[in-house]
Amino acid sequence: MNPHEGLVSRLRAAWLSGKTRPMEYRVAQLEALGRFLDEKKQDILEATALDMGKVTQLDSAFIRKDPYGVVLIIGPWNYPINLLLVPLIGAIAAGNCAVIKPSEISRNVERLVAETLPKYLDKDCFAVVTAGVEEATRLLENKFDYIFFTGSPSVGRIVMTAAAKHLTPVTLELGGKNPCYVSDNCNVHNVARRVAWGRFFNAGQTCVAPDYVLCSLEMQEKLLPALREAITEFYGPNPQESPNFARIVGDKHFQRVRALLNSGNVAIGGQTDTETRYIAPTVLVDVQQDDPVMQEEIFGPILPIITVASMDDAIAFINARERPLALYVFSSCKKVVNQVLEQTSSGGFCANDTIMHMTLTSLPFGGIGQSGLGRYHGRFSFETFSHPRSALLRGIGREALNDPRYPPYAARRLPLLRAATETKRRAVCAIL
Structure with a gap:
């Protein structure tokens, strides 16, 4: 057993609780850290002196947004x-050159x-590369200054491993099983x-997309006829004939999704x-937690319903799994919405609707944990492809103002040095 497994589990349990x-808790912990710096100041100075032997005003300090490069x-x-050009817009706006690789699966768009x-x-600054799996692997062997990938978590790990060889920063827009909790207190017709x-x-x-629904057995009985009505409204009595219903992208994906129909009823x-x-818009009931449909992101027109006894059970179900890219809750009660928001973690959150949160360019879009790393959309795309370069511009004169930082150090110089470097709140502390 890993010697730190218990420690990490204990901290994770505290975080999940x-x-x-609460803001008060964070403030209290920061103040405690300030007390540590104040009360242990002499010990810190002595320890740093033993380890390393060490102890700005009137300057121009700013952050310059530099492009990463290629x-x-x-x-x-x-x-x-959309998912190729939106990040490209951010890369261009930030001043980068870019290699663009569309997916080989969508052959016509590629x-x-x-x-x-x-x-x-x-053409001097932007290039399109068409590549299958083998060629893409060779492409990743090259040193890039930033990599932006949208796809599955399994391929995301491959991309991140390749990036690590060059210490290349990445944004990974992945996916996951996005929960949708439907409380007993809501408008069933609108929810459906x-x-x-x-x-x-x-x-x-x-x-x-909402990957599965969590609700009570009573809500499931109300939701099923409402979902059937909504599907008919959108796609007609036979969705296979509807021009508004799409098809699965390829044979391999079709076979995978169709196999998931064997879960539940x-x-x-x-x-x-x-x-x-073609796979019809499908709703599954009597689904078990260990069924295949609950083990992977569905990425197809199948909606499993899992029944839970309470909102607390739904939250526990969500928190027992990888953090999703999106989390949805439907309820007419603000307390329910806020409790789900406060007690869970996800890339994005949307109450009483689905998908719409990602259409707002004022909100950053991205995942957390297995569902992704990094953010983009709107100005956040520019931020993603920009290196925040800290800059300090000093004049060559006024050398007398620098005297306190130069050795030899004396006790009389300490107040000036502290005044130049301290961070104030309710108490004074300095980190040297």
Whole structure:
């Protein structure tokens, strides 16, 4: 057993309890840290003197947003234009050169981007690379100054491993199983329409789609007919004939998603057609936690419903799993919404709707933990592709003002040195 496993588990349990969330707690801990610096000041000075032998005003200090250099942007197949060009806009705005790799799975978009985009952009600074798995692996062997990847967690690990060889920073936009808790106190008709839209849009091939519903058994009985009504409203009595319902992108993905229909029992939908890669909008009930449909991101038009006894059970269910890219809650009670928000962790959060939070460019979009690393959208795309370079501009004169920092050090110089470096709040402390 790892000797630190118990320690990490203990700290994680404390974090999950919500102990660190209140502002008062954070302030108290910061003040305690300030007391440490104040009360142990002499000990710290003596220890640093033994270890290292060491102890700005009127200057111009600022942060300059510098481009990283040559960046690599790897796009996914499910939204092959948007999820390739939105990060590219940020890279260009920040002043970078870029290698752009569209997904080989969306073949037509890949060909379009490769053949036409270079005609619009400066070929000296921007290039499109078409590559399968093997070629992409070779591409990642090169040193880039930043890598932006959108895709699955498994491939994200490969990208991050390759980046680590060059100490290259990354943004990983991944995915995960996005929970959707539906409380007993809500408008069932509205919930069904918004959940059905978010789940079945693009045949469920959306990284922020609600992946499964958590609700009481009573709510499930109300929700099923409302979901059936919403699906019919959106796609007609036979969704296979609807021009508004998409298909699974490829045969491999079709076979994977279709196999997930064996989990639980089909309450709505379930029809498939191999030739056209059609899977009907489907709702599953009687789903168990260890069923295959609950072990991976679905990325298809299947919505499992898991029944829970209470909101606390739903929160515990969510927290027992990897942190998702998005988390949804439906309730007419603000207390319920706030409690789910405060007691869980996710890349993004949306109450009483699905997907819409990621359409606001004023909000950063990204995951946490296994669902991703980093943020973008709007100005956050510019920030992602910019290095915040700290800069200090000093004049060559006024050398007398620098005397306190030069050796030999004397007790009479300490007050001036402290005045130049201290950080004040309620108490005074200095970190040298």
